[in-house]
Amino acid sequence: xxxxxxxxxxxxxxxxxxxxxxxxxxxxxxxxxxxxxxxxxxxxxxxxxxxxxxxxxxxxxxxxxxxxxxxxxxxxxxxxxxxxxxxxxxxxxxxxxxxxxxxxxxxxxxxxxxxxxxxxxxxxxxxxxxxxxxxxxxxxxxxxxxx
Numbered sequence: 034x035x036x037x038x039x040x041x042x043x044x045x046x047x048x049x050x051x052x053x054x055x056x057x058x059x060x061x062x063x064x065x066x067x068x069x070x071x072x073x074x075x076x077x078x079x080x081x082x083x084x085x086x087x088x089x090x091x092x093x094x095x096x097x098x099x100x101x102x103x104x105x106x107x108x109x110x111x112x113x114x115x116x117x118x119x120x121x122x123x124x125x126x127x128x129x130x131x132x133x134x135x136x137x138x139x140x141x142x143x144x145x146x147x148x149x150x151x152x153x154x155x156x157x158x159x160x161x162x163x164x165x166x167x168x169x170x171x172x173x174x175x176x177x178x179x180x
Contacts, residue, residue: 074139
C-alpha cells in the first residue's frame with residue numbers, strides 16, 4: 034500500500050478502538066502547523082487523550098502491508114484512494130529519541146471518517162522504531178529510522 038492522499042475529514046470514528054484507549058471512539062484530527070509531517074489526534078470523549086501522528090510512509094519509504102477485505106468492508110472503502118495510514122509517534126526529550134509505532138498503524142477512510150487501528154502480526158515492524166529528526170531538502174521531508 035502506498036500513500037499520497039490528503040485528508041478530507043477531521044472527525045474520525047474508530048469502530049474498533051485504539052489499543053489501550055477502549056473508552057475513546059470519536060476523535061478530531063488536525064494537521065500540526067508548519068513544515069512538518071505531524072498531525073494531532075484528540076479524543077472527543079476524554080480531553081486528556083491526544084496522540085501525535087505521522088505518515089509511516091514518509092518515515093520509512095519501504096513500509097508496506099496489506100489490508101484485509103474484512104477491514105476494508107468495516108471501513109466502507111470504495112477505493113484505495115479513500116485511505117490514509119498514520120502511525121502514533123511518541124515525542125521524547127531529546128527529540129532524537131522519539132519513536133513511531135510501525136507495528137500498529139491507524140487506517141482512516143478520508144471520505145467518511147471511519148477508522149481503526151490494525152495490528153501487523155507476523156511483521157518485523159517495531160512498536161518503538163526510532164524516529165530521527167526530519168532533514169529538509171527543498172519541499173521534501175526526509176526522515177530516517179534506525180534499525
